[in-house]
Amino acid sequence: MLKSVVFKEWLKVRWFLVILTLIGVIAAGNIFLKVQHYITFQEANKYWYRILFENVQYFRYLKLVPLLIGLTIAVAQYIPEITSRRIKLTFHLPINENKILLLMLGFGVVILLISYAIIFSIFFGLSNHYFAKEMVQAAIISVTPWFLAGFAAYFMATLIIMEAIWKYRMVYFITACAFISLYFEYSIAGGYGPVNLKLSLLTLLVSVSLLFSAYRFRKGEI
Amino acid sequence: MEKISRYIIVFIAIIASTVALPKLYWLAFEKPIHAPIVMYSCIDNDFMIMKRHEKKMIREDNKGNEYTRDEYEQKLPLFYIRQLLISGTLPDSINGVEMDVHDINKARSFFRLKPKNMHTPEPGLYPLFESESGRANLEMPGDFFRITWRMEFIHAKQNKIIEEKSRMFTAVLQKRGFEFPAKIIAGIPTTRKSCDEGYLVIDNKDQLFHIKMVEARPYVKKAEVPEGMRFKHIACVDFKNKKYYSHLISEDNQIYILTQDEYELIRFPIEGYNPEKEEIKIYGDLFNYNVVLKGENYIKVIVLDDDYNKVDEYNETWTKRSERIEGKFFSYIFPAQASMYDRTSSFTDFYLERTSGYNWLFLNILLMIIHFFIIRKRGLKLGKHILDFAVVAVTGIFGFIAVNFFQNKFFD
Numbered sequence: 318m319l320k321s322v323v324f325k326e327w328l329k330v331r332w333f334l335v336i337l338t339l340i341g342v343i344a345a346g347n348i349f350l351k352v353q354h355y356i357t358f359q360e361a362n363k364y365w366y367r368i369l370f371e372n373v374q375y376f377r378y379l380k381l382v383p384l385l386i387g388l389t390i391a392v393a394q395y396i397p398e399i400t401s402r403r404i405k406l407t408f409h410l411p412i413n414e415n416k417i418l419l420l421m422l423g424f425g426v427v428i429l430l431i432s433y434a435i436i437f438s439i440f441f442g443l444s445n446h447y448f449a450k451e452m453v454q455a456a457i458i459s460v461t462p463w464f465l466a467g468f469a470a471y472f473m474a475t476l477i478i479m480e481a482i483w484k485y486r487m488v489y490f491i492t493a494c495a496f497i498s499l500y501f502e503y504s505i506a507g508g509y510g511p512v513n514l515k516l517s518l519l520t521l522l523v524s525v526s527l528l529f530s531a532y533r534f535r536k537g538e539i
Numbered sequence: 540m541e542k543i544s545r546y547i548i549v550f551i552a553i554i555a556s557t558v559a560l561p562k563l564y565w566l567a568f569e570k571p572i573h574a575p576i577v578m579y580s581c582i583d584n585d586f587m588i589m590k591r592h593e594k595k596m597i598r599e600d601n602k603g604n605e606y607t608r609d610e611y612e613q614k615l616p617l618f619y620i621r622q623l624l625i626s627g628t629l630p631d632s633i634n635g636v637e638m639d640v641h642d643i644n645k646a647r648s649f650f651r652l653k654p655k656n657m658h659t660p661e662p663g664l665y666p667l668f669e670s671e672s673g674r675a676n677l678e679m680p681g682d683f684f685r686i687t688w689r690m691e692f693i694h695a696k697q698n699k700i701i702e703e704k705s706r707m708f709t710a711v712l713q714k715r716g717f718e719f720p721a722k723i724i725a726g727i728p729t730t731r732k733s734c735d736e737g738y739l740v741i742d743n744k745d746q747l748f749h750i751k752m753v754e755a756r757p758y759v760k761k762a763e764v765p766e767g768m769r770f771k772h773i774a775c776v777d778f779k780n781k782k783y784y785s786h787l788i789s790e791d792n793q794i795y796i797l798t799q800d801e802y803e804l805i806r807f808p809i810e811g812y813n814p815e816k817e818e819i820k821i822y823g824d825l826f827n828y829n830v831v832l833k834g835e836n837y838i839k840v841i842v843l844d845d846d847y848n849k850v851d852e853y854n855e856t857w858t859k860r861s862e863r864i865e866g867k868f869f870s871y872i873f874p875a876q877a878s879m880y881d882r883t884s885s886f887t888d889f890y891l892e893r894t895s896g897y898n899w900l901f902l903n904i905l906l907m908i909i910h911f912f913i914i915r916k917r918g919l920k921l922g923k924h925i926l927d928f929a930v931v932a933v934t935g936i937f938g939f940i941a942v943n944f945f946q947n948k949f950f951d
Contacts, residue, residue, distance in 0.1 A: 361695035362666070362681045369662040369683070370728050415540055449693050451663030451685065476548070488944040495555035502879040504887040507660035511888040523551050525544040532541040533948060
């Protein structure tokens with residue numbers, strides 16, 4: 318039965334996942350088309366100097382990609398559940414309701430992980446091709462919060478979508494915006510170093526937010 | 540499980556509002572705090588102070604006499620030399636020294652170090668310029684070096700290590716007693732300087748080395764450092780008078796210079812400098828060094844003569860932001876403020892500043908009372924909401940917003 322639930326989730330998101338991952342791959346590839354162009358026109362040493370000492374962030378085009386993917390997957394997965402309150406059908410299955418929700422959530426996390434891993438690998442691989450390890454390390458530190466934000470946005474979007482009352486949806490949305498913006502503060506390359514671990518823990522914590530609004534949904538708030 | 544998830548979300552909402560609400564408050568109500576500009580006058584041998592007072596600039600001396608702009612500039616001829624030349628008011632000589640424009644310009648220097656310059660990610664890679672190329676301008680080299688277990692040069696275009704150059708420099712460093720890896724690498728990595736003096740490097744045993752490239756060959760000199768002296772920061776300078784290579788800050792917050800060619804360490808007689816919290820500016824001119832230490836609510840100016848002896852000192856304080864009316868009002872509302880950035884660091888982190896005093900407890904209690912009425916109005920049992928009350932009591936307005944946005948509806 319769990320396999321059927323997973324399959325149902327897959328049916329909802331498969332095309333979104335493929336297209337979004339493709340967009341992410343193109344975005345990552347595009348970064349290096351630009352890098353390659355810069356090197357040809359500006360000379361590699363001057364480009365390295367600008368990255369190392371003038372805070373040119375070659376990876377900045379990746380910024381909103383994980384966020385976009387996380388939000389879209391959340392929408393693709395959960396909007397169908399609340400239209401006509403379809404999730405109630407799932408809740409009629411002989412499994413603990415929280416278990417089903419966590420399964421759906423877990424599925425979302427796994428496909429996001431796969432999508433991000435693909436995009437990140439391309440970014441990492443090409444970065445290492447063009448740049449020395451110090452520059453790549455600073456870039457990794459800088460893009461990590463953006464990927465974490467993708468997960469956090471997925472979790473908070475599920476909270477917002479599953480909330481039945483519009484009044485609360487609005488305040489959840491405001492809170493989510495304020496929280497997610499913490500992942501996108503202006504920083505120099507490598508600047509997010511001290512806080513990435515804390516942000517990872519917070520992202521992990523916020524993963525259970527779905528359970529809160531789903532509970533209210535179940536108890537017939539509407 | 541759901542209850543835990545609600546408290547997690549409440550926690551997240553508290554974090555978000557502890558960052559967002561104070562930020563909005565200061566955006567709306569913060570006023571600029573203008574520190575006075577204090578310079579030492581070589582005419583009067585006393586301080587001249589320029590400050591903003593109710594939208595006007597006031598220029599006065601240390602005794603409180605006010606001056607017009609022209610009079611003020613004439614008291615600081617070395618700083619305002621260009622203006623005095625245009626106005627024709629530059630004296631022929633001061634203190635018996637002839638006012639030669641060339642000498643004055645050569646003696647001028649400006650050095651600035653902020654705490655965030657010290658708390659910043661290190662690039663790890665640096666360009667080693669050819670310091671005697673015979674060309675008028677410096678050229679950016681095609682490779683960058685790092686000093687880890689050896690000194691390595693990486694060719695930027697190929698992204699590959701240049702083995703021969705790496706081995707050559709590493710061998711010379713080893714011969715001079717360098718212990719890998721480097722702790723500090725300091726230099727001026729741009730071509731926009733008068734000449735290249737390479738890098739000052741602290742090795743793993745706290746020894747100080749001067750590394751340059753001269754006609755493609757390594758130049759490595761070890762500077763003698765007193766036993767047990769450790770440096771936490773080195774900032775190289777490019778001054779016209781070429782008296783010293785850099786400023787160095789020791790672990791015990793003393794400021795040193797490293798003299799050109801002699802590699803002598805000379806201490807500036809500056810006491811109480813806190814590099815983690817204060818910005819330092821050093822204005823050098825023909826006669827003096829004006830050392831300005833600025834903190835959040837104070838300024839300390841120490842004047843040194845040309846031989847780095849202390850001549851005079853000036854101190855002034857002003858009210859901090861938290862002591863002004865907008866700060867006092869803040870203390871009645873917010874128990875703390877969080878921020879992702881701090882003026883003393885280039886790193887992004889959660890910086891939490893607790894509000895000093897307990898004025899905000901009044902609002903916390905008021906909010907608890909309001910929350911009490913909200914719970915009553917919804918017809919709920921108080922006992923089940925104890926934890927919410929505790930949250931409001933401790934975190935005040937942040938918690939109040941969080942527990943009402945994400946309502947406790949488990950016991951309806």
